[in-house]
Amino acid sequence: MKIGIVLRDLHHDETELARTLMQLADEHHVDHEIQHLGYDLADWSLRHVREIARVAEQFGENLEPAPDGTPPLVDRARRWASERTGRSKDAELVMVRDLKDVYLRASGVLTDWEMVGQAAQAIVHDELVELATRCQAETKRQMTWANAKIKEVSTQALVV
Amino acid sequence: MPTEDRIVDVWGERTPYARGGRWPVRVDTHLADGIRDEDVERWVQTASSLHSNGDAFDVAVRDGRMVGVRGRPDDRVNHGRLGPKDLFGWQAIQSPDRLTRPLLRRDGVLVEATWDEAMGALVERTRALLDEQGPSAVGFYTTGQLFLEEYYTLALVAHGGIRTNHVDGNTRLCTATAAEALKESFGSDGQPGSYTDIDHADVIALFGHNVAETQTVLWMRILDRLAGDDPPKLLCVDPRPTPVAQVATVHLAPRPGTNVALMNALLHELVATGAVDDDWVSSHTVGYDGLRKVVERYTPEVVSAICDVPADQIRAAARLLAEAEALVSTVLQGFYQSHQATAAAVQVNNVHLVRGMIGRPGCGILQMNGQPTAQNTRECGADGDMAGFRNWSNPDHVADLAKVWNIEPKQIPHATPPTHAMQIMRYVEDGSIRLLWVSGTNPAVSMPELARMREILSQDRLFLVVQDIFLTETAQLADVVLPAAAWGEKTGTFTNVDRTVHLSEQAVDPPGEARSDLDIFVDFARRMDLRDKDGGPLVKWSTPQEAFDAWRECSRGRPCDYSALSYDRLRDGGVQWPCTEAAPDGTERLYAGGVFWASPEECESYGRDLVTGAPLEAKDYRALNPFGRAVIKVADYRPPHEMPDDDHPLQLITGRTVYHFHTRTRTARAPELQAAAPEVWVELSAHDATTFGIAEGDLAEVRTARGAVRAKVRVSGIRPGVVFLPFHYGYWDTPEGWRPGEHGRAANELTLTDWDAASKQPIFKTAACSVSKVADGDGSPSPAPVGLSSTPVTPRAAVVDHSAGGEQ
Numbered sequence: 001m002k003i004g005i006v007l008r009d010l011h012h013d014e015t016e017l018a019r020t021l022m023q024l025a026d027e028h029h030v031d032h033e034i035q036h037l038g039y040d041l042a043d044w045s046l047r048h049v050r051e052i053a054r055v056a057e058q059f060g061e062n063l064e065p066a067p068d069g070t071p072p073l074v075d076r077a078r079r080w081a082s083e084r085t086g087r088s089k090d091a092e093l094v095m096v097r098d099l100k101d102v103y104l105r106a107s108g109v110l111t112d113w114e115m116v117g118q119a120a121q122a123i124v125h126d127e128l129v130e131l132a133t134r135c136q137a138e139t140k141r142q143m144t145w146a147n148a149k150i151k152e153v154s155t156q157a158l159v160v
Numbered sequence: 161m162p163t164e165d166r167i168v169d170v171w172g173e174r175t176p177y178a179r180g181g182r183w184p185v186r187v188d189t190h191l192a193d194g195i196r197d198e199d200v201e202r203w204v205q206t207a208s209s210l211h212s213n214g215d216a217f218d219v220a221v222r223d224g225r226m227v228g229v230r231g232r233p234d235d236r237v238n239h240g241r242l243g244p245k246d247l248f249g250w251q252a253i254q255s256p257d258r259l260t261r262p263l264l265r266r267d268g269v270l271v272e273a274t275w276d277e278a279m280g281a282l283v284e285r286t287r288a289l290l291d292e293q294g295p296s297a298v299g300f301y302t303t304g305q306l307f308l309e310e311y312y313t314l315a316l317v318a319h320g321g322i323r324t325n326h327v328d329g330n331t332r333l334c335t336a337t338a339a340e341a342l343k344e345s346f347g348s349d350g351q352p353g354s355y356t357d358i359d360h361a362d363v364i365a366l367f368g369h370n371v372a373e374t375q376t377v378l379w380m381r382i383l384d385r386l387a388g389d390d391p392p393k394l395l396c397v398d399p400r401p402t403p404v405a406q407v408a409t410v411h412l413a414p415r416p417g418t419n420v421a422l423m424n425a426l427l428h429e430l431v432a433t434g435a436v437d438d439d440w441v442s443s444h445t446v447g448y449d450g451l452r453k454v455v456e457r458y459t460p461e462v463v464s465a466i467c468d469v470p471a472d473q474i475r476a477a478a479r480l481l482a483e484a485e486a487l488v489s490t491v492l493q494g495f496y497q498s499h500q501a502t503a504a505a506v507q508v509n510n511v512h513l514v515r516g517m518i519g520r521p522g523c524g525i526l527q528m529n530g531q532p533t534a535q536n537t538r539e540c541g542a543d544g545d546m547a548g549f550r551n552w553s554n555p556d557h558v559a560d561l562a563k564v565w566n567i568e569p570k571q572i573p574h575a576t577p578p579t580h581a582m583q584i585m586r587y588v589e590d591g592s593i594r595l596l597w598v599s600g601t602n603p604a605v606s607m608p609e610l611a612r613m614r615e616i617l618s619q620d621r622l623f624l625v626v627q628d629i630f631l632t633e634t635a636q637l638a639d640v641v642l643p644a645a646a647w648g649e650k651t652g653t654f655t656n657v658d659r660t661v662h663l664s665e666q667a668v669d670p671p672g673e674a675r676s677d678l679d680i681f682v683d684f685a686r687r688m689d690l691r692d693k694d695g696g697p698l699v700k701w702s703t704p705q706e707a708f709d710a711w712r713e714c715s716r717g718r719p720c721d722y723s724a725l726s727y728d729r730l731r732d733g734g735v736q737w738p739c740t741e742a743a744p745d746g747t748e749r750l751y752a753g754g755v756f757w758a759s760p761e762e763c764e765s766y767g768r769d770l771v772t773g774a775p776l777e778a779k780d781y782r783a784l785n786p787f788g789r790a791v792i793k794v795a796d797y798r799p800p801h802e803m804p805d806d807d808h809p810l811q812l813i814t815g816r817t818v819y820h821f822h823t824r825t826r827t828a829r830a831p832e833l834q835a836a837a838p839e840v841w842v843e844l845s846a847h848d849a850t851t852f853g854i855a856e857g858d859l860a861e862v863r864t865a866r867g868a869v870r871a872k873v874r875v876s877g878i879r880p881g882v883v884f885l886p887f888h889y890g891y892w893d894t895p896e897g898w899r900p901g902e903h904g905r906a907a908n909e910l911t912l913t914d915w916d917a918a919s920k921q922p923i924f925k926t927a928a929c930s931v932s933k934v935a936d937g938d939g940s941p942s943p944a945p946v947g948l949s950s951t952p953v954t955p956r957a958a959v960v961d962h963s964a965g966g967e968q
């Protein structure tokens with residue numbers, strides 16, 4: 001059975017997605033929608049990580065329920081930098097690129113969940129099917145949000 | 161009736177009526193000192209411009225000046241009644257400090273200029289920016305106080321002429337959630353209910369809506385029902401002891417920022433007690449299973465801990481909703497200006513949907529508006545919508561609008577949702593919007609986090625145009641100031657929350673060289689040489705009536721259909737849209753029989769994710785709602801981003817008083833209104849006053865992470881843990897003019913930059929704050945109004961305060 005390995009990959013990818021979202025929020029702290037939604041949506045991924053770690057035990061995997069956070073000093077430095085550069089039109093351009101990173105990572109996580117969900121159905125593991133269905137829906141919303149923001153910001157950032 | 165006491169006796173004498181009866185007429189009138197009826201030369205038809213109720217009245221004119229007002233007895237909205245701002249507010253436009261000439265910034269100072277010079281500077285800068293950067297460099301920020309004709313012209317000029325996507329209004333701060341909640345539930349904007357539903361209701365539920373102060377005449381109607389036979393029961397959700405709360409059958413005062421939890425509990429109870437109309441739900445709605453699944457967890461006990469409201473009270477409130485035969489619900493800022501605003505407002509719609517109570521007498525939903533003409537800016541598309549409730553993400557709708565405007569569809573920006581006000585300000589902040597044209601609003605006082613707002617608006621690289629009737633705080637920062645004609649000095653139409661369209665005719669001439677907003681927009685279009693696809697002028701009209709006729713065609717076949725309306729028809733009194741050949745007298749209620757404007761082809765919006773705010777795509781909506789039913793949406797409760805902590809242990813809510821409107825630019829210039837609420841105050845509960853060692857009349861400082869405001873304390877019956885500040889008080893009548901001196905006065909010094917993800921309405925109700933005493937009172941009471949929502953906690957406290965000077 002390879003489900004444990006896929007869960008380990010998913011755990012890694014979901015952790016990275018959370019980190020990317022938090023980084024987005026910190027680096028674009030002066031853009032309030034990015035700031036607030038970035039942290040909110042990172043929380044979804046952190047919750048997924050906890051749930052993955054819990055279920056993974058049944059598949060012989062010992063995964064961290066709470067990933068190491070980024071050192072707070074770096075956060076502060078990023079915010080400081082954001083506040084200095086927030087008065088520049090180029091800030092928006094960097095933001096589109098960072099949103100693209102979120103979108104791509106989320107789409108990777110979505111694929112991971114699809115794999116897990118398929119396997120869970122194959123072995124008729126109700127708990128894992130429920131988890132995969134629920135989390136996959138939230139990952140899709142994270143993706144949709146990033147995509148919508150990319151569309152919106154592109155009409156301004158790429159034309160100034 | 162005599163009106164001398166209508167400052168104290170806000171709602172006047174009762175004229176009781178029974179359920180299903182006709183609301184009696186009572187004509188309220190006020191004439192200036194020394195003017196008798198026979199002195200009046202002309203009575204000129206109009207409606208309220210200082211609140212959103214849409215009261216119809218006539219203005220008395222003598223020697224070219226306004227000298228009084230008189231309610232119109234035959235109008236469906238007010239049956240002759242007027243509120244304090246109607247009775248006294250008109251005096252403001254005759255104030256000697258009106259703007260009478262354009263101003264232009266030269267060497268850092270605003271100096272008088274001719275219209276040619278001012279418009280020349282504006283046109284020159286607009287052209288240069290369009291050449292250099294394109295339409296993305298230009299933004300428009302308007303109001304909820306112009307006329308329909310003016311919004312429609314602005315929408316055409318901005319979207320079809322300049323082709324910018326950056327068009328919004330201050331309605332984003334007051335009514336954006338009303339529009340969004342209606343779109344989410346019913347596919348299109350448009351108020352389902354009618355004020356006449358008050359006549360038939362047996363339960364009226366008011367969610368975050370202090371109607372007694374915000375729409376006084378609607379409250380008179382409710383009071384008259386309460387005084388008559390078979391009175392309705394009232395449910396009030398409000399953390400303040402408002403006049404509504406004082407007479408409510410059930411009053412819930414939840415902790416700020418917990419509305420969604422509370423609403424989910426009420427829906428939980430409706431489901432659990434079998435109050436759901438299953439047949440109606442299954443034939444007229446989609447999404448009910450999702451609702452049932454989510455609200456299952458929100459038992460009154462669980463929610464009691466979140467909201468700090470006893471579970472029994474939640475049950476009692478739910479019982480009122482469950483047992484109602486005819487339920488009217490109204491919603492306003494307590495819900496709209498909180499986080500999760502749309503999710504909370506949509507749950508009110510859901511109460512009606514699960515009970516099948518919509519589209520028949522007494523079963524009305526009123527997602528209220530905050531401003532007199534907020535409805536029109538939504539209809540005309542001057543606020544981040546598209547004209548005629550068209551769907552910006554439906555190519556057929558865009559093509560239809562392009563046909564009306566005789567331009568190519570690709571010339572109308574529709575790649576993304578229209579930019580909302582908070583995002584417009586962000587683009588000004590990052591320097592990508594370089595010309596901002598503000599009309600009829602005062603963001604330097606009304607927007608959240610004013611220190612940030614002043615930094616944004618005072619940037620050298622921004623070309624700021626302000627069109628207003630007074631030199632507001634914002635106007636003092638402008639590069640060009642355009643003097644506008646006020647209500648009463650121009651003709652146009654506007655529409656209230658129950659879709660009643662009123663005509664407001666010119667009564668007097670504007671002062672000096674001031675011009676109507678319509679004239680200014682038309683002049684701009686001509687000077688910019690904006691053209692349609694055949695080379696004709698883009699704006700084909702110049703008078704209000706021509707603009708109205710053009711709008712009538714734009715609205716034809718849309719939900720807000722004005723096609724059978726005309727100025728002549730409106731001279732007989734207000735009419736509710738849709739008004740068509742098939743319904744020439746207007747339409748009292750929308751969605752009779754559970755038929756909605758929600759099909760994928762017809763709807764104004766495919767909706768948004770209530771948590772992330774991301775717009776749904778056409779294919780998602782088609783899958784969700786192929787047959788155009790009402791949509792039941794639901795969200796889980798989430799705490800606000802900013803919660804109280806050790807440094808900021810309390811929660812600040814900002815709000816309004818009956819005596820003032822917005823940033824007081826008009827109401828402070830009406831002597832009776834100004835005297836009734838002359839200075840900012842802060843309300844604290846008795847519990848918090850004791851904790852922090854503060855007494856009635858003391859000077860206190862309210863502080864958040866953004867700034868501080870000083871105000872005299874009123875100890876009131878407000879919910880413990882909550883601090884209230886009125887948001888009306890800015891700086892134009894202080895020595896500093898546009899910013900605080902040593903101490904802040906404007907409530908928005910304290911508010912945070914954060915908004916509901918779906919409606920983009922900023923949050924004014926949950927800032928974490930601290931309160932400390934600065935100085936003991938000098939014996940004079942707090943300047944808060946003595947009654948209404950600010951009633952002192954015990955009569956004794958007030959007496960002691962009033963007499964304290966004498967006892968020393």
